[in-house]
Amino acid sequence: MIFSFSATADFDFMTYFARHIGATVNDNLLVIPAYLGEGSINKLDFGPDFKITIHRYLLKEDLVIKRNTSGQGNDLITIFFYSNEQPLGIAYNDDPYVQFSQREDSAIQVTSNDLSSTIRFPANHSIHYMVVAIKPPYLNALLASNQLNSTLQTITGSGNSFLYFERMTAETKLLLKNLSAVDLQDNLSHFYMQIKVQELLYLIFHKLSTRENTPQQHINNADAARLLHIRNEIIRDLSVPPVLGELAQIAAMSETKLKQLFKQAFGATIYNYYQQARMEEAAFLLKQGKHSVAEVGYEMGFSNLSHFSRVFEKHYGLNPKKFSYS
Structure with a gap:
């Protein structure tokens, strides 16, 4: 199934998606029809400039969501959180999909709405993700700082095109898990969710605030x-x-x-990104318990196992042998 839309600031995803699949929206809740699968989409508005949608479903067919540029420039920031273990296909410019969200490489995207993108969710897998939509002036007011680094200045400024990826920390994963468990029928759930979503934004923007303060290039x-x-x-x-x-x-x-x-x-630099991915793969293989430290080191391209141990310990605080038993 393919759902395509234009990313204008006032676009209501849930309303139009409901029409697309022949469902209805009641009290900002869309229940997935049985013919398509099971689950729901919830929407919470925290005002005209700040809202979230929470997606929790299992579908009988692949879902492809195509977001087309509005052609109106950047007037909305979208923050996409996906922490499933199932791979997620992401593409820009109608290129082939690139797989995300395997191992620790969970997908957090922060993007302007003047970029087109396509995301493919696999059928027969539980899908949990959250999308935060917030307008730049509102985010700027939330951040309430006149000392933002160049990354945050680009995100909160007007007319900027940007795309940032961040790895998901354990703290962020836990917060997302707790948010997905909230009973939205509770009278004070809206109040609680607004506080917790702002906490979620704090975590991601705090990470982005630690990036090197260098001039940012527009991205298409x-x-x-x-x-x-x-x-x-x-x-x-x-x-x-x-x-x-x-x-x-x-x-x-x-x-x-x-x-x-x-x-x-x-x-991260290209090499540091590679090194981080290599250590995460090594950690995964060690935790499986099916490979020796030597086998993992050689599989990751290390000819010197002492070098592998030093690099691994730098990333995880334990040498590979101790890590495999931790």
Whole structure:
């Protein structure tokens, strides 16, 4: 099933999605029809400039959501939280899907609404995600700071095109889990949710506030598609370190532009992003208990196991052997 819409600031996703699937909305609740699957979508408005939708369902067919640019410039910030273990396909500019949300690489996207994107949710898997929509002036008032770094200035400014990804911390995952368990029929649930969603925003924007304070470049759909493709290349074979020149050729960008845009979008250099992904894969394999430390190290491309242990301990605070038993 494909649902396509234009991302204007006043677009009501739930109302139009309900029409698309032949369902009704009652008290900001959409129940998924039985022919399509099971579950629901809830919407909470905290005012005209701040709202959330909570998606919890299992569908009998893949769901493809295509968000088309409004053509009106950036007048809305969208923050997308997805913490499922099932892979999530994301694409920009009608490019092939790139897989997210495997292992610790959960997808948090912060994007302007002048970028088009496509997200594919797999059938027959429980899908839980939340979308926060907030207008730049309202977010700026919430942040209440005149010392924002360049990343937050770009997000809260007017007319800026941006795309940022962040890894989901354990604290963020726990908060999302608690939010999904709230009884929205409770009289004070709306009040509670507003407080907790602001806490969620604090966690993500605090992370973004620690990024390097460097000039931010505008990003378009073609740039976004190239960056996702490069990310896919980086993690495709974690035993082989990325080569900047080769990646720049694939992206059809100069090495300087690729380095700048990648770090801007993902908050890490290309090599550090690769190293983080490599250590997360190593941690996953060690926790499975099916591989020795030596096997994991060699699989991750380390010829020197002492070097592997030092790098791993730098990331996790324990050497691989102790980590596998922790």
